[in-house]
Amino acid sequence: MPLALYVLALAVFAQGTSEFMLSGLLPDLARDLGVSVSAAGALTSAFAAGMIVGAPLMAIAGMRWPRRWALTAFLAVFVLAHVAGAVTADFGVLLVTRVLAAVANAGFLAVGLAAAVAMVPQDAKGRATSVLLGGVTLACVAGVPGGAVLGQAFGWRATFWAVAVACLPALYAVLRGVPSAQEEDVADGAAAGGVLAEARVLGEKRVVVVLVLAALVNAATFCAFTYLAPLVTEVAGLAAGWVPAVLALFGLGSFAGVSVAGRLSDTRPAPLLAWGGIALLAGWALLAATAGSPVAAVLLALVQGALAFAVGSALIARALYAASGAPSLGGSFATAALNVGAAAGPALGGLALAAGLGYRSPAWVGAVLVAAAMVIGVLARKTLFAGIGDQSSDLQAR
Incomplete structure (x- = not known):
């Protein structure tokens, strides 16, 4: 894999830390800014909304830019938004900075995914995707717990400053490490095709099916993950001190899942999605049923992290293969x-x-969401896996 891919993953790590870090900072932040904890929780919703809206809008806005400069601009805005958030004493301003940071993050990830698959051969999109998404999983393992510790020791503002500082090496590395010539070629091709041409590709049934499956699987993951802490303490009966360790185990599992799925997404996507989906469904149901056992809760956090991100990253790779006409x-x-x-x-x-x-109910909801994805996948399997046999044969011939 090209070194530039790991440069992009470094930036994704810093941005992923920002996306998830507020879970451990809300009480302190709410007290400091004079708002309720529930009101402070709107910061998380604002970030998610910014990511949803920002991804397509920023990708369209940056279609005529060389990818190196688009990535640099998005990352610079992300840094400035965190600096502004760290110094403000107004909750409304902080809310605006979270939206701006999310829009910049979405733009960076969208262009980063396009740049990543453009740097590698056509049959290595799964591996490229796994490297990039590995930055998100490492944020769960190290960035989020580290941010929580930093916030407890020095206040929530210190975590915002830390994210901004962590982005600076990535900003320099993007400027130095992302190949400009390739970016110019890809950007020119994208501009020639235009937004409408790419939109038509994205409206194809196969692309829509994969994106719906990705949304359902990720909804299941975040449904269970968001409420993992009270499951561990209130149902499994573990002390609160165990929560960071269990979250870190989930993160370690997710990193392992993304890493293993990288190669399989390119060579054996159908078995990975079929068997991985079945295991993921069974795992969420098993967690809900056995969460009263501390051993089961801890072990399944690790296993489900691996399965959720293996299946999720495979679906993203499948989406990029299906939407190859919309680079x-x-x-x-x-x-x-x-x-x-x-x-x-x-x-x-x-x-x-x-x-x-x-x-226990969020884990059950996660199981239902994965079950819905499985039903859709079975009904649309011919569309979903169209061309996979030809792709696998080509890989074996090589």
Whole structure:
């Protein structure tokens, strides 16, 4: 894999830390700015909304830019938004900075996915995607717990400053490491095709099916992950000190899942999605049923992290293969699909909790969402896996 891919993954790591870090900072932040914790929770929703809207809009806006400069601009805006958030004493201003940061993050990830698959051979899109998404999983393992510790020690503003500083090496590396000649070629091709031509590709049935499946699987992941802490403490009976360790285990599993799925997404996507989906469905149901056992809860956090991100990254790779005729906008719609799931999943889990179904219910909701994805996948399997046999034969011939 090209070194530039790891440069992009470094930037994704810093941005992923920002996306998830508020879960451990809300009480301190709410006290400091004089708002309720529930009001402070709107910062998370604002970020998700910015990601959903920002991915396609920023990809369209940047279609005529060389990718190196588009990535640099998005990352610079992301840094400035965090600096502004770190110094403000006004909750409304902080809310605006979260939206701006999310839009910039969405633009970076969308263009980054397009740049990543353009740097590698046509049969290596899964591996390229796994490297990039590895930055998100590492944020879960190291960035988010580290941000929580930093926030507890020095206040929530210190975490915002830390994210901004962490982006600076990535900003320099993007300027130095992303190949400009290739970007110019791809950008010119995208401009020639135009937005409407790429939009027609994205409206094809196969692309739509894959994006819906990605949204459902990610909704299941974030539904269960968002409420993993109360499941661990209130159902499994573990002390609160275990929560960071369990979250880190989930992150370690997700990194392993993305890494293993990278190659399989290119060579054996159909078995990976079929068997991985079945295992993922069974795992969420098993977690809900056995969460009263501390050992089961801890082990399944690791296993489900691996399965969720293996299946999720495979679906993103499948979307990029299906949308190969939309090199500029394909990554943006994949990004938007992921964030639709990231926003919808916790909301559905919250509804289950509000209905009095208990802390096991988000895991059950996750199982239902994966089951829905499996049903759609089976009904549309001919469309979903069209061309995979030819692709696998070509790989074996090589």
